[in-house]
Amino acid sequence: MSVIETTPSREGLPLLVIPNCVPVMVKAFREFLPEFDGICRVRLFTDTMLDEEVLARRMKGADAVIVVGFHVGDDLLRTMSQTVRCIAFGGTGVDNYVNLEQAKEYGIRICNIVHYGDAAVAEHAIALLMEITRRVGEMNADMHEGVWHPLDGMELYGKTMGIVGFGGIGQWVARIARGFGMNIKVWSRHPHEEAMRELQAASAESIHDLFASSDVVSLHLAYNRNTRGIVTADDLDALRAGSILINTARAELIEAGSLAKRLEKGDIYAGLDVFDREPMPEVDPLRVVPGTILTPHAAWCTDTAVRNAVRQCIDSVRGFYTGEATNVVV
The missing domain is CATH 3.40.50.720 (NAD(P)-binding Rossmann-like Domain)
Structure with missing residues (x-):
């Protein structure tokens, strides 16, 4: 596991955390991270961790989170709601991964991606x-x-x-x-x-x-x-x-x-x-x-589809920070 951080010393900026990552997406995320310069700090964990306790620790203090490949259970969502105000999912069918009504009650914006692959x-x-x-x-x-x-x-x-x-x-x-x-x-x-x-x-x-x-x-x-x-x-x-x-x-x-x-x-x-x-x-x-x-859930794994998925996640979070609405579900 490695951690990629942008402008970690600028603590006055809000924090975007990507608490885990599918290996094929790491390169695309790294390519797009400079788009957050001056908008927020970014902390990207490059492993495929799925343990909720570890994920919760990694997301502590985040304003926005990009979720890749894990379910946000009600308990985890409650923990995240202490600081998180935007969750961007790197996939479709977002209502299978998070309780949308609960997210709405907490005032958390939920975004997904569409037609990426x-x-x-x-x-x-x-x-x-x-x-x-x-x-x-x-x-x-x-x-x-x-x-x-x-x-x-x-x-x-x-x-x-x-x-x-x-x-x-x-x-x-x-x-x-x-x-x-x-x-x-x-x-x-x-x-x-x-x-x-x-x-x-x-x-x-x-x-x-x-x-x-x-x-x-x-x-x-x-x-x-x-x-x-x-x-x-x-x-x-x-x-x-x-x-x-x-x-x-x-x-x-x-x-x-x-x-x-x-x-x-x-x-x-x-x-x-x-x-x-x-x-x-x-x-x-x-x-x-x-x-x-x-095959191991690989249908979406092409260079173009991966890039499209990451691009939409980045746009959703940028929109959250700049007052725009991109792929907003809740």
Whole structure:
């Protein structure tokens, strides 16, 4: 762990603390820190610490905090509220990470980031899909071991891509899938009539209908109290043999435990970037069930998306100090 500080001697300036950091974001944060010169002091911790007591100590005396990858529980929020008046989250779905009503009562501004990595996540969803259908990684490993063994693949042309949630990421996935010659079918909680027309997408009556009628289903819903477990075991059972499920959104969208049970049947495939517990525990049924491609919540990790995320965090905090409102949720 290292600590990067700007103008630590100017104690008259307010204090921004970044109490932990994802390694891929450190470079971008360091690049943008000079933008706070004369506005506030900055204290950036470059490790991935998640312990609440340690985080609380690190944030002591801060006026503003950038939160990266940890939940702000009610007790931690209460402690932070002694001095903190702005929390900028380096991610989306902020209401899953902090009690917004409690933050409002404390007079704390809450900011999030939006559409920072739509293309990145969509491309990763397609990468998971391509690994399942064309098995490039598997053949590459064989080739490096001296094994010449072409593997059967699955052609996507003419297949149906079912998309659950049709915001920025879902629409990007649809555009790529259309490029493959796939048919698009959508279930969404919000109307997106112009995008539906543009992408010649059909509308599914229900999530169950989408699962039953698609060759590939990709999840792109925001996770909140209304969408938790929205994909049920019955929906998963509706998948036809040979179907593929892609999830780069949130694991909690799927009814707890139901995906592993469905995969145990061995007749469908799944490409997963998100899990109920992260990092994924060593003992987890999804590690051993057949037909899975797993990645460690990496869909957002591109140079452009990381820079966009950090840029929005910086702008949110600068706006707080300069009297502007950028990506304010509360």
